[in-house]
Amino acid sequence: MNIPSLSIHSTMGKIQIQSTGPQLEVHQGQTQQTIEQPKAEMTIERTPSKLTIDQTQAWNNLNLKSAFVRISEAVDEGHQAVMEGIARRAEEGDDLLHIERGGNPIKAHAVQNAQQKGSYSTGSTPPFQAVKESYSPSEVEINWQTKKPEIAATSEPPSFQFQRGQVNISMAQYPSVDISI
Incomplete structure (x- = not known):
């Protein structure tokens, strides 16, 4: 006796997700800096020495x-x-x-x-x-005049480049059901 059989075969569905991450680029430009140091000024005033003999x-x-x-x-x-x-x-x-x-x-x-008076004097001051x-x-x-350094700095603001991420969802395998007798 043959009993009829029923066979069911099912395939599950599969979802496929593909994602691309976001990207952020930050670019900081070089800062331009110039420094100048002016020379200090010095003046010298001198009174000469004096020797009197x-x-x-x-x-x-x-x-x-x-x-x-x-x-x-x-x-x-x-x-x-x-x-x-x-x-x-x-x-x-x-x-x-x-x-x-x-x-x-x-x-x-x-x-x-009649007596003569007179004498010869060699001086009364000691030789020393x-x-x-x-x-x-x-x-x-001496007078100094210092000058402060002249500093000039120019900076560039940072630049940003942003690329959004993407998410793609698709069916990798569709579900199916097969019934056979």
């Missing part, structure tokens, strides 16, 4: 005197001689005024006036003080 007293000690010094000394000596002469005459007048005291004042005055020197040192003033 005065050897007038040393020359005077050697009796090598200038005309002005000789005239000044002659004036001083003349004034001194006049004052001594006045004092001597006053003293002699006093002696003559009191002649009754005895002695011979006229003879004593003559002997005293005869030359006078003075020194003023030089002064230096």
